[in-house]
Amino acid sequence: MVKVTVCGAAGGIGQPLSLLLKLNPQVSELALFDIVNAKGVAADLSHICTPAVVNGYQPANKEDKTAIVDALKGSDLVVIPAGVPRKPGMTRADLFNINASIIRDLVANIGRTAPNAAILIISNPVNATVPIAAEVLKKLGVFNPRKLFGVTTLDSVRAETFLGELIDVAPTSLKGKISVIGGHSGDTIVPLINVNSDIASKVNKLSKSQYEKFINRVQFGGDEVVKAKNGAGSATLSMAYAGYRFAEGVLDSLAGKPTSTTTVPDSSYIYLPGVPGGKELASKSLKNVDFFSVPVVLENGQIKSFINPFESLKVTDDEKKLVETALGGLESSIKQGSSFVQGSKL
Ligand code: ADP
Numbered sequence: 001m002v003k004v005t006v007c008g009a010a011g012g013i014g015q016p017l018s019l020l021l022k023l024n025p026q027v028s029e030l031a032l033f034d035i036v037n038a039k040g041v042a043a044d045l046s047h048i049c050t051p052a053v054v055n056g057y058q059p060a061n062k063e064d065k066t067a068i069v070d071a072l073k074g075s076d077l078v079v080i081p082a083g084v085p086r087k088p089g090m091t092r093a094d095l096f097n098i099n100a101s102i103i104r105d106l107v108a109n110i111g112r113t114a115p116n117a118a119i120l121i122i123s124n125p126v127n128a129t130v131p132i133a134a135e136v137l138k139k140l141g142v143f144n145p146r147k148l149f150g151v152t153t154l155d156s157v158r159a160e161t162f163l164g165e166l167i168d169v170a171p172t173s174l175k176g177k178i179s180v181i182g183g184h185s186g187d188t189i190v191p192l193i194n195v196n197s198d199i200a201s202k203v204n205k206l207s208k209s210q211y212e213k214f215i216n217r218v219q220f221g222g223d224e225v226v227k228a229k230n231g232a233g234s235a236t237l238s239m240a241y242a243g244y245r246f247a248e249g250v251l252d253s254l255a256g257k258p259t260s261t262t263t264v265p266d267s268s269y270i271y272l273p274g275v276p277g278g279k280e281l282a283s284k285s286l287k288n289v290d291f292f293s294v295p296v297v298l299e300n301g302q303i304k305s306f307i308n309p310f311e312s313l314k315v316t317d318d319e320k321k322l323v324e325t326a327l328g329g330l331e332s333s334i335k336q337g338s339s340f341v342q343g344s345k346l
Contacts, residue, residue: 002254003029004247005075005114007068007106008082009056010034010041012236013122013243017081018045018054020244026251027052033071034058034082068106072113076254076301079247080106081122081240085233099123100132100340107133108346111140118147118250118301122243126150126184126269127330131291131337134271139346145274146302149250152189152269152293154235154242155180158221159191162214167202174199176263180218181293181309182326183333184269189219190322195264195313215322253298261297264307269293275303285310286323289330 004021008014009032018032022045030052032042042056057071072078083099086092103123110119121130130150137143159180164171177197182190191214193203206214217224225235246266249259259265272278272290282288295307309315315323 001028002026002077002251003031003075004052004251005031005033005071005078005117007033007071007078007080008123010037011081011083012233013081013239015041016237016240017079017122017243017247019048020240021079021247022048022052022054023050024248024251025051026255030054031071031075032056033068038067065109068109069113072110072117075110075114075117077120077247077250078110078114078117079120079122079243081243082106083123096125096128096336097340099125099129100337101344103129103132104136104341104344104346107136108140111137111142115140115142116144116147118149120149120151120243120247120250122151122239124185125333126152127188127291127333128337128340130269130271131334132341134291135338135341136346139341143274144302145271146304148271148274149246149296149303150184150269150291150293151243151246152180152184153246153266154239155184155189155191155218155221155293156266157238157242157245159193159218162217162221163191163193163203166206166210166214167199169199169202176260176265179264179295179309179313180267181295182323183291183293183330185333186219186329187322188326188329188333190319190326191215191218192309192313192315192319194316194319211318249298250301254301256300258299259297259304264313265295265297267293267295268303270296270303270306272306275306277308278306281306281308281310287327287331289327289334291330291334 038058039056046054057067059067160171160174179192272282
């Protein structure tokens with residue numbers, strides 16, 4: 001019996017993500033929480049003939065806390081795509097403050113109601129919202145770093161697709177052969193394509209400019225979608241797919257299926273000092289930056305171990321330079337996230 005809760009289930013990401021979760025036979029209960037239209041989405045999905053029982057939870061008013069508590073009660077896995085898109089006249093700082101408050105309050109509810117759940121954070125800016133979640137859980141005394149995941153899978157999904165096009169191999173065959181580490185925005189995203197694998201000879205044939213264009217496309221792929229949607233939003237469907245791919249790994253691990261160790265597993269943005277060997281990685285190779293995306297091996301819904309890219313994967317000098325740049329951006333986002341919580345009341 002596995003209960004999954006989606007917070008922000010009626011949104012652009014939330015709806016297709018909930019659809020994909022409804023199709024997973026391991027899910028017995030799917031709780032859809034949103035401040036609007038959760039019941040409508042739930043009614044719609046509930047007609048699909050798969051085992052998951054779907055319920056919608058929507059607060060009657062701002063003071064109503066029962067909907068979120070009922071949605072979270074007994075949950076094994078909580079996925080959070082909740083947030084607000086940037087509206088005309090809003091600055092990035094305005095957006096940060098709104099999404100930061102949404103994450104802070106949702107995670108506080110998770111900490112109080114479902115402290116054992118694995119938490120997958122999709123809401124942006126992930127580089128800062130995951131530190132917010134960690135800080136909230138620490139304040140509540142229930143932080144389990146093995147169960148807090150920033151979802152960075154869309155970067156891997158894009159890297160596989162774009163590299164597949166470039167070296168003319170099926171993108172599906174690249175899963176587990178390349179890896180993306182670092183953070184989840186712009187130049188904090190570090191694709192590693194020289195991981196020891198049978199595509200190395202094709203990767204080595206790329207020109208410097210092809211390589212640089214590829215890195216840029218993975219780092220700023222989200223902008224292509226924003227531009228193409230022309231005011232109607234950002235990546236939602238590909239994000240839902242990516243979020244589901246990571247959630248499926250967590251569900252598989254809950255069902256006793258271990259993460260494959262023959263290929264590189266998907267990365268996640270995690271609190272390194274909370275997992276064995278993480279503190280050492282942060283101090284030795286990451287200038288003590290505590291949150292970083294690395295490939296994670298899962299067991300029973302939590303991180304069993306991670307793969308140290310600098311020891312187990314081939315990281316080239318070019319890739320090391322990308323890491324160096326990423327660390328600066330990560331450091332300031334992490335600081336922004338944790339000081340936001342320190343200055344707020346839970
Ligand atoms: P995206 O494209 O990132 O999915 P949307 O605006 O389409 O962005 O979806 C975000 C969803 O998050 C919306 O359905 C919105 O109602 C929901 N949401 C906003 N605030 C909260 C909150 N505090 N709790 C749960 N859901 C929320």
